[in-house]
Amino acid sequence: MAIQPQLLEILACPICKEEVRPVPLSEAKRVTVRDKFRDKMRGEELVVEEGLQCVKCHRVYPIVSDIPVMLVDEAFEEA
Ligand SMILES: [Zn+2]
Numbered sequence: 001m002a003i004q005p006q007l008l009e010i011l012a013c014p015i016c017k018e019e020v021r022p023v024p025l026s027e028a029k030r031v032t033v034r035d036k037f038r039d040k041m042r043g044e045e046l047v048v049e050e051g052l053q054c055v056k057c058h059r060v061y062p063i064v065s066d067i068p069v070m071l072v073d074e075a076f077e078e079a
Pocket of ligand 1: 013018057059
């Protein structure tokens with residue numbers, strides 16, 4: 001389920017425009033993200049294990065079923 005290096009290279013924090021690095025999400029945050037996105041994905045079972053952390057502001061953007069969600073509203077302050 002690892003994110004592709006080519007994709008990682010083009011992704012950036014929407015606030016800082018800095019690079020992001022994969023980090024594991026805590027169990028609590030995995031559950032939070034799964035619950036939040038389940039409705040949007042029409043009840044489909046989602047895989048949430050990692051996020052992408054900005055090297056500058058340290059916000060963490062969740063990866064939902066291999067799709068990086070690079071939205072400020074969905075970001076955590078830390079992993
Ligand atoms: Zn940032």
